[in-house]
Amino acid sequence: QVQLVQSGGGVVQPGRSLRLSCAASGFTFSSHGMHWVRQAPGKGLEWVAAIWPDGSTKYYGDSVKGRFTISRDNSKDTLYLETNSLRTEDTAVYHCARSDGASGWYAVWGQGTLVTVSS
């Protein structure tokens, strides 16, 4: 069936790095834009980053620009988020999501992975 399975995450000290992965199955991964969305404890959903189907175009939210890098490997049907220079305010559950349609709704979500930034 159509699904996104996430891995990575965990506890990391401020200033360190972490890579999140999102493995897709059940659909043609290379035909879809992919996004990362996060939710900090007690807060709302926050859009983090997006990548076009062929990886040619990437966009980032202001709070992560210059520190996070979104990428994909269409040969492995996998999406990545490299998180660098982590801050305590990056503590959140991170979800990957498949973008559908020209206006980009998210019908398919990963289960989420918790990133805790703490000393």
Add this chain to the structure above:
Amino acid sequence: SYELTQPLSVSVALGQTARITCGGNNIGSKNVHWYQKKPGQAPLLVIYRDSNRPSGIPERFSGSNSRNTATLTISGAQDGDEADYYCHMWDSTAGVFGGGTKLTVL
């Protein structure tokens, strides 16, 4: 950057109609999507492109979008509808979420 404004909370009596609004400058000219979020679960798409319902979403969920307000309507609210709801759109180079509305079913 574009902003979407939602009320913090909405309450509805069991079986009655709940309306959750999402305000934005000329939002009626954009495509708005709605998600239901429960603790410990991934968000669930309930409305896409203003008023379209994905397969498997009950007919009691509907949406509209005009001028400066998009609205998610839940007709005949049930206990299982109690959750946080978020509006969302793509603004040419960035995704935008509303702040979220907590729906309480009384």
